[in-house]
Amino acid sequence: MPQNPFKFGSIVDDPFFVNRVKEISRVKSVLNSNNHLIVISPRRFGKSSLIYKVVGQMDRPVIALDLQLITSVEDFAAQLLKRIYRHYPFEKIRQFVKNFQIIPSISLNPVTNDVDISFHPESSSLPMLEDVLNLMEKLSTKRKKIIVVFDEFQEVTRISKELPRRLRSIMQQHNLINYIFLGSQESLIREIFEKKKSPFYHFGLLMPLEKIPEKDFRIYLQKGLKPVVKQDKKVANDIIDFTRCHPYYTQQLAYLVWEILLHQPEKEKPVDQAVSEMIQIHDIDYERLWNSFNKTDKKVMIGLSVSGISPLSDTFNRKYHIGPTSTVYSSIKRLMGTGYITKNKNSYEIDDPFFNSWIKERRER
Ligand SMILES: Nc1ncnc2c1ncn2[C@@H]1O[C@H](COP(=O)(O)OP(=O)(O)OP(=O)(O)O)[C@@H](O)[C@H]1O
Ligand SMILES: [Mg+2]
Numbered sequence: 001m002p003q004n005p006f007k008f009g010s011i012v013d014d015p016f017f018v019n020r021v022k023e024i025s026r027v028k029s030v031l032n033s034n035n036h037l038i039v040i041s042p043r044r045f046g047k048s049s050l051i052y053k054v055v056g057q058m059d060r061p062v063i064a065l066d067l068q069l070i071t072s073v074e075d076f077a078a079q080l081l082k083r084i085y086r087h088y089p090f091e092k093i094r095q096f097v098k099n100f101q102i103i104p105s106i107s108l109n110p111v112t113n114d115v116d117i118s119f120h121p122e123s124s125s126l127p128m129l130e131d132v133l134n135l136m137e138k139l140s141t142k143r144k145k146i147i148v149v150f151d152e153f154q155e156v157t158r159i160s161k162e163l164p165r166r167l168r169s170i171m172q173q174h175n176l177i178n179y180i181f182l183g184s185q186e187s188l189i190r191e192i193f194e195k196k197k198s199p200f201y202h203f204g205l206l207m208p209l210e211k212i213p214e215k216d217f218r219i220y221l222q223k224g225l226k227p228v229v230k231q232d233k234k235v236a237n238d239i240i241d242f243t244r245c246h247p248y249y250t251q252q253l254a255y256l257v258w259e260i261l262l263h264q265p266e267k268e269k270p271v272d273q274a275v276s277e278m279i280q281i282h283d284i285d286y287e288r289l290w291n292s293f294n295k296t297d298k299k300v301m302i303g304l305s306v307s308g309i310s311p312l313s314d315t316f317n318r319k320y321h322i323g324p325t326s327t328v329y330s331s332i333k334r335l336m337g338t339g340y341i342t343k344n345k346n347s348y349e350i351d352d353p354f355f356n357s358w359i360k361e362r363r364e365r
Contacts, residue, residue: 004258005224008251012049013056016251019216020050026207027054031147036171036179036204038153040189042342042351044248045209047182048151055147055180061087063136064149073125073160077132078104078117084132085115088139096135101127126166133170140176153181154188164192168199179204187337211245211344221254228261229270235261238271243353244344253278279358286358296322296331304341304350305359311348 007016027050030037039047055062063083070076081104085093090108097103104119119128140146150156156163171179181204183189192200221236229235239257243250256274260267267273279286293301299320300311309316311328322328332348335341342351350356 002227002262004255004262006251006255006258008248008255011052012046012251013053017049017053018212018220018247020046020053020212023050023207023209024054026205027051028058030205031055031058031060031178034175034178036181038181038183038189038193038204038206039209040183040186040206041209042186043184043339044246045211046247047184047209050209051149051180051182055149058147060144060147061140062147062149063087064151066151067155067159068152070155070159072121073163074119074121074128076159077125077128078119080129081132081135082115082117084136084139085117090115093135093139096138100131102131104128126162130166130170133167133174137174137176142176145176145178147178147180149180149182151182152184154183154185154192156192157188165199168203171203185337185339186342187333212247212250214240214245217245217250221250224254225258225261228258228265235270238269242271242275242357244349246351246353249353275354275357278354279361282354282358286355289355290359294331296327297335300328300331300335301340301350301359302363304348305356306363 005015027037027039031054039051041047052064063080065076065080065083067076070079081093081097094106097106102119102122104117107116108114109116119125122128136146136148156167171177181189181193183192192198193203193206195201218233218236218240221239222232225232225235235257239250239253243253253271253274256278257270260270260273264270290298299322303309303311303316303320303322307316307319309319311322311332312325317323317325317328322331332341336343336348340351340355341348343349350359
């Protein structure tokens, strides 16, 4: 049986990786210089895929950490140190760790060769993190500079309020490391890197990641669909019309459509079929989500899904009776912060096209 050619959810590389030619070369340029990079986009636009694709091609040590799963400063230090151990001989690191201000407990798993590290919480855990960060600078060499990737970096303020300031004061002294920061809550990450008062103000090149260009996505979809459908172009267009080129949802819908066509090659409107199956599967989740919104948020979401007019326009407000512009605006801000709404060029849209359809369908029932 042929294999489904679409992939969604985890990090993608060839043959699932579409375009991003300009972005790839821009990331490479930064990594070949002495600068740092900040990549921002809404969730599931392909930040991790892009970065791992590029760093994978660069014969240099890569230390990557997702801050979403970090619970405290000492945990941050321990997890980072654990990843450093993966690149260097145990003995070599031990020599450095001996001189740390606070010595962690380290045990080596002889089977997996992985190390387990813990720092005991102290009144101030920052020296632990400082030592670990400086260790990377010591291990790095001019010819093979270490690349450090912090995913979901906006979480840094949750870990500790004073952390950004301290991190910045340590990192700015490093000359042999390229730091890459990835972030998905746009307003938060912009606050960290763009607010004049913020310690990370203009710390590196800010690269907003857009959706994938329609033409490239269409070619990719057609190629994958061809073995299962004659009208590959029409089906590819229908998929894109629905997902508006959102990288994750486009792959997901294409995957479902392909499955339908494999078993029912003559199926009419396979995209509509796939969409309605998806909405049905997620009905309970969507309903729960919907009930968690307040009244204003609900009106804004309905307006966006049904009318497509800008929520900040008078027409919109007359139609949905939301109230003063400031009320609409704070609702948009809230929904953007949680990722339900994204800004595309100059208009707002609901991030998840399936949820968008669910709202529309419920309204029109
Ligand atoms: N260049 C690409 N070509 C095709 N599909 C892509 C591309 N980049 C991402 N995708 C699709 O989007 C999905 C999510 O990608 P990825 O995990 O890299 O995004 P992310 O922005 O890091 O997400 P998160 O916000 O969850 O960290 C992938 O599984 C894939 O389906
Ligand atoms: Mg990611």
